[in-house]
Amino acid sequence: MSQRQPIPSVHDLIDLDRYPLDQPDSAELASVITDAHETLDDTGVCLLPGFVRTEAVPLLVAEAESLMDQSNRQDRDDIAFGHYRHCLDTFPDSHVVHRTSSFRINHIAGDHVSAHGPLRTIYHWQQLTDFIARLTRHPVLHRVADPLLDCNVTILGPGDTHGWHYDGNHFSVTLMMQTAEDGGRFEFYPNIANPDDDNFPAVERLYDGDREGILTPPLEAGTLNIFRGRYSLHHVTPVTGERPRIVSIFSYHQQPGMIFPAATQKNYTGRTAA
Numbered sequence: 001m002s003q004r005q006p007i008p009s010v011h012d013l014i015d016l017d018r019y020p021l022d023q024p025d026s027a028e029l030a031s032v033i034t035d036a037h038e039t040l041d042d043t044g045v046c047l048l049p050g051f052v053r054t055e056a057v058p059l060l061v062a063e064a065e066s067l068m069d070q071s072n073r074q075d076r077d078d079i080a081f082g083h084y085r086h087c088l089d090t091f092p093d094s095h096v097v098h099r100t101s102s103f104r105i106n107h108i109a110g111d112h113v114s115a116h117g118p119l120r121t122i123y124h125w126q127q128l129t130d131f132i133a134r135l136t137r138h139p140v141l142h143r144v145a146d147p148l149l150d151c152n153v154t155i156l157g158p159g160d161t162h163g164w165h166y167d168g169n170h171f172s173v174t175l176m177m178q179t180a181e182d183g184g185r186f187e188f189y190p191n192i193a194n195p196d197d198d199n200f201p202a203v204e205r206l207y208d209g210d211r212e213g214i215l216t217p218p219l220e221a222g223t224l225n226i227f228r229g230r231y232s233l234h235h236v237t238p239v240t241g242e243r244p245r246i247v248s249i250f251s252y253h254q255q256p257g258m259i260f261p262a263a264t265q266k267n268y269t270g271r272t273a274a
């Protein structure tokens with residue numbers, strides 16, 4: 001007779017010896033945060049390798065793989081400058097705002113991720129939310145209230161890729177669950193733009209293949225990645241090999257109760273909460 005596996009606790013999942021989130025006043029955690037601030041300020045990306053214990057990573061992968069048949073497929077070419085979508089025709093045809101890259105992604109919406117599984121055990125742990133607030137220098141953060149996009153999963157299979165884009169949020173939090181055998185690399189150009197300057201010439205050089213300024217943070221399974229993607233162009237290179245690249249995205253907001261616009265929900269999940 002088969003027995004149901006016990007639900008792992010957050011202590012089984014997160015390496016609290018290395019990242020003592022359960023001791024928020026400790027000097028050890030203060031040191032982790034100081035180091036993270038330096039890296040974030042310097043490069044716009046902060047990696048916490050081994051955040052999920054090595055032995056717990058397969059639990060997360062198994063959960064994601066079990067949800068694969070409920071994923072929504074995004075298969076399109078798109079521009080990076082979504083904020084000019086409403087006025088694209090005011091730019092000449094040759095302008096870099098019209099350049100596109102490929103988005104071939106399977107998204108698992110948050111409402112398919114079990115409330116009692118390992119992924120939500122991590123995401124719903126209040127000490128993690130408090131830790132992310134300290135890392136990103138917010139007095140307080142809340143997990144978003146969006147049932148589709150609070151805690152979701154992206155799976156890139158062979159040939160899949162996540163095209164060049166900016167994030168709508170000032171910072172993003174992702175958890176690498178499984179890397180591809182090859183390819184599937186996260187590439188990031190810190191602060192290529194700023195609120196006053198789109199820096200079109202640099203973006204054009206990047207599209208033309210210039211690698212100057214691009215970082216490739218070494219993401220391994222179990223790594224938590226906090227990055228500032230609002231003005232930093234980033235993408236994921238095409239996956240090669242059979243093993244899918246699996247990443248979870250955790251969403252936070254300064255105000256409680258945040259729900260993403262219906263268009264954003266539809267874009268990622270093919271549905272709206274309504």
Ligand SMILES: [Fe+2]
Nearest residue numbers: 166167229234
């Ligand atoms: Fe992004």
